[in-house]
Amino acid sequence: MEVIIRPTKQAAIKLAAQLIAKSVRRKPHFVLGLATGATMEGVYDELARMHSAEKLDFSRCHTFNLDEYVGVPPESPFSYHEYMRKHLFSRVNIHPLCAHLPNGMAPDLAAECRHYEHLMREVGGVDLQLLGIGRDGHIGFNEPLSALRSRTREKALTPSTLAANVKFFGGDMDKMPRRAITMGVGTILEAHNCLMLVTGDSKADILARAVEGPITSMVTASALQLHPHCQVIVDEEAAANLQGKDYYRWIFENEPEWAPYRA
Numbered sequence: 001m002e003v004i005i006r007p008t009k010q011a012a013i014k015l016a017a018q019l020i021a022k023s024v025r026r027k028p029h030f031v032l033g034l035a036t037g038a039t040m041e042g043v044y045d046e047l048a049r050m051h052s053a054e055k056l057d058f059s060r061c062h063t064f065n066l067d068e069y070v071g072v073p074p075e076s077p078f079s080y081h082e083y084m085r086k087h088l089f090s091r092v093n094i095h096p097l098c099a100h101l102p103n104g105m106a107p108d109l110a111a112e113c114r115h116y117e118h119l120m121r122e123v124g125g126v127d128l129q130l131l132g133i134g135r136d137g138h139i140g141f142n143e144p145l146s147a148l149r150s151r152t153r154e155k156a157l158t159p160s161t162l163a164a165n166v167k168f169f170g171g172d173m174d175k176m177p178r179r180a181i182t183m184g185v186g187t188i189l190e191a192h193n194c195l196m197l198v199t200g201d202s203k204a205d206i207l208a209r210a211v212e213g214p215i216t217s218m219v220t221a222s223a224l225q226l227h228p229h230c231q232v233i234v235d236e237e238a239a240a241n242l243q244g245k246d247y248y249r250w251i252f253e254n255e256p257e258w259a260p261y262r263a
C-alpha cells in the first residue's frame with residue numbers, strides 16, 4: 001500500500017484524476033471501477049474537464065460501479081445510476097452499454113449479483129478500482145463484519161451509513177433504502193489496481209484505522225493492506241492521525257515515479 005498526502009482536497013482530487021487519466025490513455029480498452037459519494041464528485045468534474053479540454057477518450061472503456069441501492073429504480077434521482085449519469089456519464093463518451101451498475105430492482109437479486117460478477121470476468125476484470133471510505137470504514141457497501149473474501153451480494157446498511165447518506169435523500173430517512181447490492185471485499189481485491197481517495201477531517205480517524213490498524217472485517221477498507229497495488233490518496237486533513245505521515249510525504253517528494261506530479 002502506498003499513501004500519498006496532498007496539501008488540499010483539490011490537490012488530492014486532481015492527483016486521483018491524473019492517475020486515472022494516465023491509465024486510460026495507456027490502455028484504451030480500460031476497465032474502470034467507479035465509486036459514488038460526495039468525495040468522488042470532484043474527481044468526475046476533473047475527468048469531464050480532461051475529456052473536453054484534453055481529449056481524454058473513454059469510448060472503448062468499460063466501467064463497473066461498486067454498488068447500488070436495492071429497491072431504487074435507475075431513473076430515480078436517488079439512485080447511483082442517476083448519480084453517475086449526472087456526475088460523469090452525461091459529460092464524457094463512455095458508451096452507455098459499457099457503463100455497468102448493479103440493478104437494485106432485479107426480481108432475483110442473487111442472480112443479478114452472479115451476473116454482475118460474470119460481466120466483470122468477461123471483460124478481463126477491473127483494471128483500476130476507484131474507492132472512497134465510509135464513516136464506518138466500509139468500501140462499496142461492505143459494512144463491518146463483511147467477509148474479507150465476500151463476493152457481490154446484497155447487504156443491509158448500518159445506522160452509521162444511513163445517517164451519513166440520508167443527505168442524498170433530501171434528509172428524509174423514510175426515503176432511504178435499508179439494503180444495497182455491493183461488490184464484495186474479495187471482488188474488490190481482485191481489481192488489478194486499487195485507488196482509494198479520502199479527504200476531510202471527518203475521515204481522519206477511520207483512515208488511520210484502515211491504513212495503519214490491523215486487518216479486520218470491522219473496517220473492511222483495512223483489507224486493502226492485502227492488495228499488492230493499492231494507492232491511497234489523502235489530503236492533510238484526512239491524514240491528521242496517520243503515524244507514518246512524514247515517511248509518506250518523503251516518498252512523494254523523493255521517489256522518481258512521483259516527479260511528474262510534484263509541480
Ligand code: GLP
Nearest residue numbers: 035037038039132133134140141
Ligand atoms: C457510500 C458509498 C461508498 C463511499 C461512501 C463515502 O457509502 N457506497 O462507496 O465510499 O459513500 O462517501 P462520501 O464521499 O460521501 O463520504
